[in-house]
Amino acid sequence: MATLTLKGLRKTYGKVTALDGIDLEVADGEFFCLLGPSGAGKTTTLKAVAGLEPPDAGRVEIGGVDMDGVEPYDRGVAMCFESYALYPHYTAFDNMVSPLRSPRYRVPAAEARERVGRFAELLGISHLLDRGVGELSNGQRQRVALGRVLVRPARAFLLDEPLSHLDAKLRQSMRAELKTIGAVERTTTLYVTHDYVEALGLGDRIGVIRDGRIVQVGTREQIWNEPADTFVAHAFGKPRINLLPGEVAEGGRLRAAGGEIDLPSGGSGLAPGRAVTLGVRPRDLVLLRGAGDTAPEGMAEVRARVYVTEVLGRQSEVTVTVGDQRLALVVPREDAAGLAPETPVRLAVPGPDGPGGRTLLFDPADGGRRIA
Known part of the structure; x- marks a missing residue:
């Protein structure tokens, strides 16, 4: 486990400013939710932490160590992409176990099977492990992708809207499972979402992002009772304020x-x-x-x-x-x-x-x- 510290992160794509001075600290073992609409900079923030999108300015620290020049595979983070990014020719089991078969994270076969089985049960996909990716629904693929992240040892988990492709009933169930996993594993987690219900239900703390800037950070009670502005107030609650x-x-x-x-x-x-x-x-x-x-x-x-x-x-x-x-x-x-x-x-x-x-x-x- 480790703290995640972002200091003055800036990132532009041509004339578009994706990150405009992001300052954020996620505590060791904290489940932190970053909430914002599409295009707010949520995924770009995750990619900057993972080393997939080097920032134009500012720095990322993991466990107090500056990640400037550190390759993604040396950062000790595990990222779940919204787009699944599964190996299409693998079974669900082979996708989930793949990190544990890599030279960097290899563990004995029995331990790998045990870890895959444990998280597959938590995610409700134990009966799908022998199926190919092409035989799975979008929601099932999303759970396999999430399981592949959770099985590997990591200093921090980076989760990019991992429940977005699930139906409402399954999302509610998975929120409870993720909360349980977070309480047991206590791995530092940066979770991005556009759903305020997920943020309120999962986050130890919540950060609200808009146009590449952090608008407010606080507990669910602080965000709800003392919103920093009308944007934050409008983001939480249904019907809207x-x-x-x-x-x-x-x-x-x-x-x-x-x-x-x-x-x-x-x-x-x-x-x-x-x-x-x-x-x-x-x-x-x-x-x-x-x-x-x-x-x-x-x-x-x-x-x-x-x-x-x-x-x-x-x-x-x-x-x-x-x-x-x-x-x-x-x-x-x-x-x-x-x-x-x-x-x-x-x-x-x-x-x-x-x-x-x-x-x-x-x-x-x-x-x-x-x-x-």
Whole structure:
């Protein structure tokens, strides 16, 4: 095991800047998830660590040793590619065992079989080991590729969206298996994904990357409760966070949706007239159904009209119109019964210091940076 340290990494391809000063440290034995959309620089970061794409500037350190000039095969890392990269003429077993037959990592045949068998069982592919690659589905090939990485001794694992080709049910199962493997093996792991559920479920810590830059690094609680900006806030949660343009009014109030949403400022000390963006997560909004229902203390009551209702199993996603804005909220399915379009409803909206959930404040003039 070893720490991974990236200092000022820069990489360009012609006029395209893939990495724009990446600074990151992954602790020894940590399972670190790097989350970002396509083209953010996730795979380029992995390739720079592996030595497959030398950076134009900056450096990579593994275990405190500068990797400048060190060949990929001497770095002690194992990488799983999103594109499988399997040997097409091998069986699943031969693909998985291939690192353990190489001169660099060779182990006795019995130990190799034991390691392949153990990880094949964890990955749910024990019954596929004798099959050729051409006989496997895309999801099965992905698990073989992941198994080939896990069986070999390595100082760090580099995993490039290894669950992206699996169906939803299998992805959920594999997240649990990877969490178990990570807890047992405690091998330093840098895992890249575009799926926030994977990042929240797997990462000891999470880094959010955008346009080749690290936007925020933290635990799942820090990322969720204290997003650095609107980009990070919008990346986590489904339905996505509600982002509403608003302003600071006289008397320390926050107003949005044409003044229909009127909240206390929460002691933020913002000057009247300042433009702000209000961020409210759908699960922090409360639907007031009964005539006698009132907004809980610390929340403001807002009148709205139903735009559309979608049933999602035991819960429903309700989109409502408030003034000139639309908000999404999540409620128990029974609470959404009878909510046809244009039905008038009342909501309870939390303020910046609301109980449980709260309204987040962002600065639209500063790239959406969170201010409260």
